[in-house]
Amino acid sequence: MIRGTKNYLVFLWRCGRIAFVGNWLYYAWMGLLTMVCLAGLNAYARQFTGGLVTTGMSDQVSWGVYIANFTFIVGVAAAAVMVVVPVYIYRNKDLHDLVIFGELLAVAAIIMCLAFVTVDLGRPERFWHLIPGLGKFNFPRSMLSWDVIVLNIYLLLNVHICGYILYCRYRGRMPAKWFYIPFVFVGIVWAVSIHTVTAFLFVGLGGRHFWNDAIIGPRFIASAFAAGPSIIILALQVIRRFSTYAIPDRALLVLRSIVQIAMLVNLFLLANELFNEFYTENLSVASARYLFFGLHGHHALVPWIWTALTLDVAATALFVLPLSRSVQWLDVACLCAIIGIWIEKGMGLVIPGFVPTPLGEMVEYRPTMNETLICLGIWALGFLCYTIFLRMSIPILQGTLSKANEGAV
Amino acid sequence: MTGPTPGGEPSHPKPANGDMSRRSFLRASAAFATGVAAVAAGLAPLRKLGDYCSVDEFLQKHYKELTPDEMARVLARIEREVERQYGIRPHVRDYKPMNGVEFVYALNLTRCVGCRRCVHACVAENNQSRDPEIQYIRVLKMPNGTLDLEKGDHNYAPAAVPEKGFFYMPVQCHHCKNPPCVKVCPVKATWQEPDGITVIDYNWCIGCRYCEAACPYWARRFNFAQPSIPREEINPNMSYLGNRPRYRGVMEKCHFCIQRTRAGRYPACLEVCPTGSRKFGNILDPDSEVSFILQNKRVFVLKEDLLTLPRFFYYFDI
Numbered sequence: 001m002i003r004g005t006k007n008y009l010v011f012l013w014r015c016g017r018i019a020f021v022g023n024w025l026y027y028a029w030m031g032l033l034t035m036v037c038l039a040g041l042n043a044y045a046r047q048f049t050g051g052l053v054t055t056g057m058s059d060q061v062s063w064g065v066y067i068a069n070f071t072f073i074v075g076v077a078a079a080a081v082m083v084v085v086p087v088y089i090y091r092n093k094d095l096h097d098l099v100i101f102g103e104l105l106a107v108a109a110i111i112m113c114l115a116f117v118t119v120d121l122g123r124p125e126r127f128w129h130l131i132p133g134l135g136k137f138n139f140p141r142s143m144l145s146w147d148v149i150v151l152n153i154y155l156l157l158n159v160h161i162c163g164y165i166l167y168c169r170y171r172g173r174m175p176a177k178w179f180y181i182p183f184v185f186v187g188i189v190w191a192v193s194i195h196t197v198t199a200f201l202f203v204g205l206g207g208r209h210f211w212n213d214a215i216i217g218p219r220f221i222a223s224a225f226a227a228g229p230s231i232i233i234l235a236l237q238v239i240r241r242f243s244t245y246a247i248p249d250r251a252l253l254v255l256r257s258i259v260q261i262a263m264l265v266n267l268f269l270l271a272n273e274l275f276n277e278f279y280t281e282n283l284s285v286a287s288a289r290y291l292f293f294g295l296h297g298h299h300a301l302v303p304w305i306w307t308a309l310t311l312d313v314a315a316t317a318l319f320v321l322p323l324s325r326s327v328q329w330l331d332v333a334c335l336c337a338i339i340g341i342w343i344e345k346g347m348g349l350v351i352p353g354f355v356p357t358p359l360g361e362m363v364e365y366r367p368t369m370n371e372t373l374i375c376l377g378i379w380a381l382g383f384l385c386y387t388i389f390l391r392m393s394i395p396i397l398q399g400t401l402s403k404a405n406e407g408a409v
Numbered sequence: 410m411t412g413p414t415p416g417g418e419p420s421h422p423k424p425a426n427g428d429m430s431r432r433s434f435l436r437a438s439a440a441f442a443t444g445v446a447a448v449a450a451g452l453a454p455l456r457k458l459g460d461y462c463s464v465d466e467f468l469q470k471h472y473k474e475l476t477p478d479e480m481a482r483v484l485a486r487i488e489r490e491v492e493r494q495y496g497i498r499p500h501v502r503d504y505k506p507m508n509g510v511e512f513v514y515a516l517n518l519t520r521c522v523g524c525r526r527c528v529h530a531c532v533a534e535n536n537q538s539r540d541p542e543i544q545y546i547r548v549l550k551m552p553n554g555t556l557d558l559e560k561g562d563h564n565y566a567p568a569a570v571p572e573k574g575f576f577y578m579p580v581q582c583h584h585c586k587n588p589p590c591v592k593v594c595p596v597k598a599t600w601q602e603p604d605g606i607t608v609i610d611y612n613w614c615i616g617c618r619y620c621e622a623a624c625p626y627w628a629r630r631f632n633f634a635q636p637s638i639p640r641e642e643i644n645p646n647m648s649y650l651g652n653r654p655r656y657r658g659v660m661e662k663c664h665f666c667i668q669r670t671r672a673g674r675y676p677a678c679l680e681v682c683p684t685g686s687r688k689f690g691n692i693l694d695p696d697s698e699v700s701f702i703l704q705n706k707r708v709f710v711l712k713e714d715l716l717t718l719p720r721f722f723y724y725f726d727i
Contacts, residue, residue: 020440045453048455052634062618062621122615123615123658138595142593145595201619205589205593208625359563
């Protein structure tokens with residue numbers, strides 16, 4: 001027992017230490033991310049001191065970029081499942097060794113999600129009111145309480161799976177199937193659940209027609225399964241360029257065919273939504289009209305949503321055409337999909353829900369500099385976490401960081 | 410993100426062991442010190458925080474879990490807090506609901522002239538922040554012939570009201586029997602009292618603003634900044650669930666003047682109304698004015714299709 005604990009602590013210590021070791025490019029990258037994180041921390045300290053008045057939010061538009069980014073990133077976390085399913089259900093060989101990179105991405109994404117929710121709170125020090133047993137948790141009535149539960153359990157599931165597999169690799173042992181396979185399969189269902197519950201946060205509000213629509217949930221899943229694997233494709237590209245870890249093109253092409261389908265489904269669902277809103281043309285179309293065409297002289301989101309739609313369509317076309325079998329074009333397609341979906345289901349979903357207000361008032365939202373800095377800081381934190389996870393896991397997977405060479409390095 | 414060498418391990422030539430450890434120790438210490446300094450610099454704005462939250466306040470239990478003794482201590486503490494902040498000793502009480510009472514509000518759209526006196530009486534009575542300005546009541550100027558709220562004017566400012574061709578519709582918390590705001594609160598910081606008033610525990614709200622998104626009547630207000638009220642304008646007769654000064658970062662809204670109505674008085678907005686458009690009372694009492702109105706007038710509620718079952722009714726005289 002004591003020996004086991006000691007072994008594990010040595011493992012953690014070595015993992016922690018290697019995060020601080022690398023070539024100049026690594027230091028430059030990590031230094032940059034740390035600086036942006038610190039700028040974000042500084043901006044958050046200002047927000048904490050002055051209140052949320054430092055943001056662009058108001059009583060009229062009471063959620064902004066924090067919740068928009070949160071919504072997008074929950075999808076990224078959920079999309080890890082798109083690497084897990086081919087491997088564990090369809091026995092795909094090409095992706096087998098890459099599953100862990102998807103799961104680590106999920107861990108980094110959930111950390112970002114929790115950060116985005118925390119910075120959105122008016123009284124963050126009262127977070128303990130949310131802890132079941134200690135506080136007063138409104139479960140199962142509040143969808144937000146569901147979200148707190150599913151996100152944290154998803155985090156634990158992925159930390160467990162990644163941590164266990166990496167530790168086994170480090171020790172040179174075969175992982176015991178019973179100790180992780182069940183969690184992998186629970187994780188598959190759980191991934192869908194985190195994004196569905198996040199959609200239900202919005203769908204469950206009967207007074208907001210723009211959100212109170214059954215198609216939001218399916219669209220969330222479809223767009224997540226497009227944007228998430230796109231991010232994983234880019235991450236794998238970075239890994240094989242900057243490390244000696246070999247990743248075959250075939251693996252990327254498997255992910256490409258997943259994104260292909262997801263993008264098509266996403267566009268189809270979007271078309272359904274647009275038809276529903278604009279063909280019937282009743283009063284509840286106001287928010288959609290504001291988003292796509294502007295309403296009563298207010299147009300802030302119009303250029304954004306058309307950019308998003310253009311990128312979505314361009315990405316879909318690229319993914320469908322054989323052109324994107326070449327890796328450069330695949331990168332372009334992924335980038336288009338990521339940015340398009342980030343706009344469309346971030347700001348494009350959250351903000352119009354508040355415009356006009358339930359009393360018909362038109363107030364627009366524009367994030368402040370301070371708010372933007374906090375967002376950038378959290379994005380940098382996510383990149384920082386993911387980089388560190390990769391820095392630890394790649395040598396372990398390659399066998400250069402293992403129990404066998406404990407004394408050597 | 411690993412180095413270019415095989416396996417990603419650094420391939421520096423290794424100096425003698427003792428030298429290495431001393432140098433790496435010094436380097437690590439320097440890096441650590443730089444890190445701490447950088448984080449401290451990042452957190453520098455917190456120096457302006459002042460007394461943000463006391464330990465007692467941080468550890469305070471939910472309203473419904475406070476024993477009478479604990480409640481007494483909490484009320485005394487809040488009185489001290491208010492005195493420290495505003496320089497005036499208030500009387501903070503925890504008014505309880507009366508048995509056999511369920512409050513409803515009725516508003517006569519035929520009579521209302523849109524003078525907004527109710528808005529300002531409410532602000533004065535309920536210690537709303539003056540800067541930034543928070544108001545519980547929003548009056549809409551509606552063109553005759555429609556109830557489409559999008560056609561309403563929120564910022565009307567003519568020389569005199571009422572204007573021909575318009576009617577005025579004040580909106581405040583509807584104290585719904587099926588309140589979406591209560592349903593969505595993740596920590597039960599807002600709930601419906603037995604007398605029908607939907608209240609907020611300002612010491613329990615975490616400030617997620619989910620209730621504000623859920624409310625179909627745009628009745629909730631959030632303290633985006635530290636509220637401020639001139640000392641001479643403080644109303645010292647305060648209640649825990651009602652008009653005591655709020656904290657930054659929490660939600661607030663109309664509570665039917667809980668400190669007045671639970672003591673048998675009318676809400677401030679009703680008392681100030683020059684046209685008698687506002688009626689308030691106990692719906693469980695068949696002889697009350699509101700019972701008469703609900704039985705005999707042409708009454709409607711806003712957004713009836715949402716089945717929120719408001720306790721706030723609008724009616725026409727003619």
